Amino acid sequence: MSLAKTRLQEERKLWRKDHPFGFFAKPEKSADGSLDLTNWRAGIPGRKDTIWEEGIYPITINFPNDYPSKPPKVKFPENFYHPNVYPSGTVCLSILNEEQDWRPAITIKDIVLGVQELLSDPNPDSPAQEPAWKAFAKDKELYTRKVKEQAKRYQNYNA
Amino acid sequence: MAKDTYLKKVLGEERFNHIKASKVLMVGAGGIGCELIKNLMLTGFGEIHIVDLDTITLSNLNRQFLFRQKDINKSKAMILVKAVEKFNYFDCKLIPHHGNIMNTELFPISWWSSFDYIYNALDNVEARTYVNSIALFLKKPLMESGTTGFQGQVLPIYPYQSECFDCIPKDTPTTYPVCTIRSTPSKPVHCITWAKEFLFMQLFDEVQILSPEKLAEQRKILESETTDKKEIDNLMNETNELNDLRKLTSSTIEEFMDNLVNKIFVKDIEKLIRIDSLWKYRKQPVPLDYATYNSELSSMVKSTSSDVLHNETKVWSILENLYVLYQASKSLIDRIQSGEKFISFDKDDDDTLNFVVSASNLRSSIFGIDVMSKFDIKQIAGNIIPAIATTNAIISGFSDLQSLNYFKSYELSNQDANTVFVSMKPNRFVARATLASPNPQCASCSLSSRGIMSLSSLDGTLQELIDNIKEFYKYEDISLILGKNKLIYDFDFEDNVDRSLNSLGFKSGETLLVQDDNDELENLELYIIIGEEFKLPELTLRAKKVFKEETDAEDDEPIEEGVVDDIIEVEPPIKKQKV
Ligand SMILES: [Zn+2]
Numbered sequence: 001m002s003l004a005k006t007r008l009q010e011e012r013k014l015w016r017k018d019h020p021f022g023f024f025a026k027p028e029k030s031a032d033g034s035l036d037l038t039n040w041r042a043g044i045p046g047r048k049d050t051i052w053e054e055g056i057y058p059i060t061i062n063f064p065n066d067y068p069s070k071p072p073k074v075k076f077p078e079n080f081y082h083p084n085v086y087p088s089g090t091v092c093l094s095i096l097n098e099e100q101d102w103r104p105a106i107t108i109k110d111i112v113l114g115v116q117e118l119l120s121d122p123n124p125d126s127p128a129q130e131p132a133w134k135a136f137a138k139d140k141e142l143y144t145r146k147v148k149e150q151a152k153r154y155q156n157y158n159a
Numbered sequence: 160m161a162k163d164t165y166l167k168k169v170l171g172e173e174r175f176n177h178i179k180a181s182k183v184l185m186v187g188a189g190g191i192g193c194e195l196i197k198n199l200m201l202t203g204f205g206e207i208h209i210v211d212l213d214t215i216t217l218s219n220l221n222r223q224f225l226f227r228q229k230d231i232n233k234s235k236a237m238i239l240v241k242a243v244e245k246f247n248y249f250d251c252k253l254i255p256h257h258g259n260i261m262n263t264e265l266f267p268i269s270w271w272s273s274f275d276y277i278y279n280a281l282d283n284v285e286a287r288t289y290v291n292s293i294a295l296f297l298k299k300p301l302m303e304s305g306t307t308g309f310q311g312q313v314l315p316i317y318p319y320q321s322e323c324f325d326c327i328p329k330d331t332p333t334t335y336p337v338c339t340i341r342s343t344p345s346k347p348v349h350c351i352t353w354a355k356e357f358l359f360m361q362l363f364d365e366v367q368i369l370s371p372e373k374l375a376e377q378r379k380i381l382e383s384e385t386t387d388k389k390e391i392d393n394l395m396n397e398t399n400e401l402n403d404l405r406k407l408t409s410s411t412i413e414e415f416m417d418n419l420v421n422k423i424f425v426k427d428i429e430k431l432i433r434i435d436s437l438w439k440y441r442k443q444p445v446p447l448d449y450a451t452y453n454s455e456l457s458s459m460v461k462s463t464s465s466d467v468l469h470n471e472t473k474v475w476s477i478l479e480n481l482y483v484l485y486q487a488s489k490s491l492i493d494r495i496q497s498g499e500k501f502i503s504f505d506k507d508d509d510d511t512l513n514f515v516v517s518a519s520n521l522r523s524s525i526f527g528i529d530v531m532s533k534f535d536i537k538q539i540a541g542n543i544i545p546a547i548a549t550t551n552a553i554i555s556g557f558s559d560l561q562s563l564n565y566f567k568s569y570e571l572s573n574q575d576a577n578t579v580f581v582s583m584k585p586n587r588f589v590a591r592a593t594l595a596s597p598n599p600q601c602a603s604c605s606l607s608s609r610g611i612m613s614l615s616s617l618d619g620t621l622q623e624l625i626d627n628i629k630e631f632y633k634y635e636d637i638s639l640i641l642g643k644n645k646l647i648y649d650f651d652f653e654d655n656v657d658r659s660l661n662s663l664g665f666k667s668g669e670t671l672l673v674q675d676d677n678d679e680l681e682n683l684e685l686y687i688i689i690g691e692e693f694k695l696p697e698l699t700l701r702a703k704k705v706f707k708e709e710t711d712a713e714d715d716e717p718i719e720e721g722v723v724d725d726i727i728e729v730e731p732p733i734k735k736q737k738v
Contacts, residue, residue: 002292002325002602002603002607002672002684003325003602003603004644005640005643005644005672006602006606006607006672006674006682007602008644009638009640009646009649009674012646012649013650013676016650016651027646030645032645032663032664033647033654033655033658033663034641034645034646034647034655034663034664035645035646035647035652036644036645036646037640037644037645037646038643038644039644069328086382087382088379088382125439125440127436130388
């Protein structure tokens, strides 16, 4: 645990020094007025010139006790519309998978940028939900419409 | 001749007296503790405290030799002290404590600081990490020890001078996603887990009938993992259908077997194949062609002379696995029918083991996974790394011996002690290595200093405390984390500065982590006590170490040959390293 909290405070500092434009990321406030370092909230802006550009999409990042040996869990809201997001909101991304590309050196900045890239550049080989996956594969028009509708809903999400 | 004549000769008069005057702590009264206690007593320690939170169970008796059947359900620490009184030749004062070592009310830091030496005889990482942190706070020497089957190690820890328990990366056990186990296995262990924890459980063990809430919860878990609704529905259905199958345990073996095989190895597999998304990038399973084995199987069953069941190291054919499944099911439903309400998997209960071995092998062959021998599957299914009394005894001996160095000089910088490894390697039963220096990246000892902070009251404000800490240690700006994960103050979080320490959760036994916001000084971890006056520990903080590129320490760690797969470790050795 020593390592996890030291590292998370380090991440918070790193983020303050340098974070990508339009993003935010911070630990959640607990009922007792402290910040819970193991539980972060972040906003991911859709990339410019993509059908995602109008929204800022909310995610939660949960860090386990043995972070950074084990990766955090990243979640969108339930039923978030994206081919690689499970109905529960869990994101399927190789850098967040212990058995794939997770390394302890991956920072919160790397994670949010990875998520941003995944938004406009889904991985067709890793379906996580039926509606978005089907539309993405077979009905681009429907897919575009749904994504844009969703972007509108998340237009005003901020810190 | 006095009883201690030889002891004096062996230890030397001076050290003998040191040891006689020492008060030591043994944490854990289990496998290692039962052995270690007699060594410590016979080494002549004046006072030994023993802490354990457990009570004695039947399964302890095969290796924890101080306990008897009549002691079952009694406190380990209490019984251990009673048991050794008979040979307390050197009048050691023995004090048992029944309680959790991590409880700061039962065992406050003042209690810890009364000991000269701490011996760990623990079996879990959490408690070990905790005792290690206390040793670091108090700069007390600590002897760490652990065994896994025939392997064992003792590691003397001299805080900040040699490697601490946290300096060494730990393996954590792998858990498997439900979907891998139920729909898309790719390794033998997936099939073994399925046979043992799903199939066997559903058919023979005590299972709760799931409430709608529980079912909804299960569905949620699946949804967080799986690729589509079809697969989830299929998995949810399967559980219900197995419940139907369970009812067949009251019918004949023929009926049970036919239904079981047809469902599990034929129909269920056909259903899985129909979910095409699963097989886009995977090899499709092939349902068992049960009909072709049917006649051979029944003639095998009729002839009473088959010795398949006794050949544990041979890899069985499909027919042989079907035969074993038949025989195991027969015994199991016989037992259910003659009154056993439910049967739990136990690696030493051959009926249950045979069932799991044959069922997992049949599933493996369907998915094109390697089939294994009963012997090999037993190791995996039984999570067996046996706790071996002999290893415990040897390791306890080294634990005692290696600690004796300290009682010569009482110096933490004295690193004459060795870490000792015990294993079953030919010509290398015992190996030793000099102590390593602290891992420069260890967050517990290399990247931070520790000490006790005494607060006279909890009424003061956070701002006052911040000012005091900054001034005392010459920090320019700091962040504060209370306990496990509560950030209460940093550069852009000043909401709490006017609140009282009390309202923020400060209390005796809690820890406060101070980090330098300007990255000049190292971290400082403070153990909070309530005392007469406000006092910060006198420490000279070292400059903060900065690591450019974080190396992936776990991957580079040399792993001892023959180390077993991490999934079957029950009491992981404290270190895996070539000597
Ligand atoms: Zn360390």
